[in-house]
Amino acid sequence: MESSHRNLTQQVVHELGRKIMQGSYKVGDSLPSEADLCTQFDISRTATREAVKMLTAKGLISSRPRQGIKVVDSKHWNLFDVDVLNWILLGKPDLYLLRHFLQLRLGIEPEAAYLAAQYAQEDELAAIENALARMKDATNGQDDTHEADIEFHQSVLSASNNPFFIQLKNFITTALKVNIRFTNRMIPVTVAEYQAHVDIFELIKNKKPQAAFDAAMITQRATLAIVNEQISVLENKAL
Amino acid sequence: MESSHRNLTQQVVHELGRKIMQGSYKVGDSLPSEADLCTQFDISRTATREAVKMLTAKGLISSRPRQGIKVVDSKHWNLFDVDVLNWILLGKPDLYLLRHFLQLRLGIEPEAAYLAAQYAQEDELAAIENALARMKDATNGQDDTHEADIEFHQSVLSASNNPFFIQLKNFITTALKVNIRFTNRMIPVTVAEYQAHVDIFELIKNKKPQAAFDAAMITQRATLAIVNEQISVLENKAL
DNA sequence: ACAATAGTATTTATAATACAATTAAAAAGG
DNA sequence: CCTTTTTAATTGTATTATAAATACTATTGT
Structure with a gap:
């Protein structure tokens, strides 16, 4: 796997970040809700929320009550972030x-x-x-x-x-x-x-x-x- | 205040981010521990930890068991992040x-x-x-x-x-x-x-x-x- | 004295639960 | 039809408990 040595939160950050940058979740799309992410990754809300916050900090998603977690417009993405660049690199040439x-x-x-x-x-x-x-x-x-x-x-x-x-x-x-x-x-x-x-x-x-x-x-x-x-x-x- | 409309986590992110970019906490310095941040800001560990994670995502700090929360070398800072840039702008010309x-x-x-x-x-x-x-x-x-x-x-x-x-x-x-x-x-x-x-x-x-x-x-x-x-x-x- | 080992304590990492706040959507009222 | 109120879904925050990681200390054997 490669990411198995990292802690849970960072694994989720990596997984979701990768999917967003590769277009599995497109701009405007909703990600699964906190609750769903918890069950999908089989982790606690704590870990899930911290992962969501990190992706928010990198400008990829927004998270608001009732509205859920959404991929924001790409002009907000921090394309110069080292993680974001690596996720881009994982995509097709x-x-x-x-x-x-x-x-x-x-x-x-x-x-x-x-x-x-x-x-x-x-x-x-x-x-x-x-x-x-x-x-x-x-x-x-x-x-x-x-x-x-x-x-x-x-x-x-x-x-x-x-x-x-x-x-x-x-x-x-x-x-x-x-x-x-x-x-x-x-x-x-x-x-x-x-x-x-x-x-x-x-x-x-x-x-x-x-x-x-x-x-x-x-x-x-x-x-x-x-x-x-x-x-x-x-x-x-x-x- | 200006930041009073934001949620707790983001207020702490802003406050700590500002202090780091202005040099109140210098490279290599330890920030207060989670517990201390909780008492200083009078908030829960949840909010504190989420703030720490966001600053980690922006490349300003690292957070490891027993070692605590530290300001990392400035070459890791995401200087093109919109928040980081605004914190720079708050400093002296x-x-x-x-x-x-x-x-x-x-x-x-x-x-x-x-x-x-x-x-x-x-x-x-x-x-x-x-x-x-x-x-x-x-x-x-x-x-x-x-x-x-x-x-x-x-x-x-x-x-x-x-x-x-x-x-x-x-x-x-x-x-x-x-x-x-x-x-x-x-x-x-x-x-x-x-x-x-x-x-x-x-x-x-x-x-x-x-x-x-x-x-x-x-x-x-x-x-x-x-x-x-x-x-x-x-x-x-x-x- | 010294090196390797084991133990301890500190700090963050994760989990689980409860309740508050926000807000989109539905329902009610005019 | 429009406005207001209510409802319910979702994230935001707080609290407590336990696990995991690791710097530091003590012990042990040589």
């Missing part, structure tokens, strides 16, 4: 979702590189370099390469020295994992990609914010263009 | 905080304008135009101008048609409110600023993504430069 992730990465990462070039400390530069070394070494398995890739992007965000960018590490990590699901079958991790990462690092290290920004931007616009192209093909087929 | 907000806005908003230029529907364009009209009309009070300004930025995010950007409306709104606290005394809402907004809208309407991006970027880099300058002055005085 979806090109539109991938595009949405890439679009925001395009906003975040070039600017993070810009800030890293301005504010990175020695140890933060070392962390980025370390991730690059891991990427180069990992010639054996794809998994290692991807893990090192994630570490690279995370360390750049850390080097921005901005708490908001740092909090977005969850988001970027999830975005990369969604990306990997597609690219594993379509685009190998190329030497060119690795070199692009090295180039960005060099610009950060040499304190060239604008150049680092541009380099990151170009790489990501190219990736997004590929996905947009794939979506176009798909949509034309559908006609 | 802080130039460094303003800079952090502006830095992320610089990542988000130009790209949002880019996407709006690609994907905005008729009604979404109308919404942006409506906000601009409100900005122009509001010659009487500053509050109206600021409200219309917030509406402008929100409507651009909506027009991006990307759920992640839409979720960031909370963030941008808070960022603008923090900004207003400073600029109310330092920089008046100028005609030039209004014109910059109009220009961006025109580029979005005419489907010029890159131009809209550049226009938004230039405006925001200028604002950030001012703040950076102010911080420099402050830090030099401190020496």
Whole structure:
């Protein structure tokens, strides 16, 4: 199961959160009432209510007397919550979702590189370099390469020295994992990609914010263009 | 009071959340135990525990047997949660905080304008135009101008048609409110600023993504430069 | 003296029950 | 038909009891 080590409340949070993010319960739908959830999960009201409160805190549901427990409009969902992102990740890969992730990465990462070039400390530069070394070494398995890739992007965000960018590490990590699901079958991790990462690092290290920004931007616009192209093909087929 | 209409649990969530974000309880600090919170707020364990669970869900605290309730490291805080943002806003204005907000806005908003230029529907364009009209009309009070300004930025995010950007409306709104606290005394809402907004809208309407991006970027880099300058002055005085 | 083990006490986790508050929907009244 | 009142369903809060987890202490054996 994976969730058996967690306490009851958290298991219910995970189960309901997953179902909401995967669309088993849709926006506006009612969840089972407290009483029903108690019997379904075979737990007390205490545990049930605490689970409901946690999902409420994450913006997924509302709970009011007589009205019951309902999935609220998706604009209220805390999409940057680490749990919510993981529940999204459990769903089917979806090109539109991938595009949405890439679009925001395009906003975040070039600017993070810009800030890293301005504010990175020695140890933060070392962390980025370390991730690059891991990427180069990992010639054996794809998994290692991807893990090192994630570490690279995370360390750049850390080097921005901005708490908001740092909090977005969850988001970027999830975005990369969604990306990997597609690219594993379509685009190998190329030497060119690795070199692009090295180039960005060099610009950060040499304190060239604008150049680092541009380099990151170009790489990501190219990736997004590929996905947009794939979506176009798909949509034309559908006609 | 403002919070008297909410239920007990939510009042406690608000009170504790506020204290954590304002630093009354610092990272690593223990909060009072469940039992103590019950007596302090004069409420039952039920309400107390549900409040604790909600703050846990927002990533602010952890709660484990024997160890008690502790404020976790700030990298776990869900800074994009609407409540957390409001609690930040209740604190003292802080130039460094303003800079952090502006830095992320610089990542988000130009790209949002880019996407709006690609994907905005008729009604979404109308919404942006409506906000601009409100900005122009509001010659009487500053509050109206600021409200219309917030509406402008929100409507651009909506027009991006990307759920992640839409979720960031909370963030941008808070960022603008923090900004207003400073600029109310330092920089008046100028005609030039209004014109910059109009220009961006025109580029979005005419489907010029890159131009809209550049226009938004230039405006925001200028604002950030001012703040950076102010911080420099402050830090030099401190020496 | 020290390490491993077992015991103890503190704190949260869960359960069960009772009652209060809210409110959507039905019933009553005009 | 509209307004008001009543009802009933559902969550909100309180209370008590017990279980589980774990930091700390004491014990034991070497």
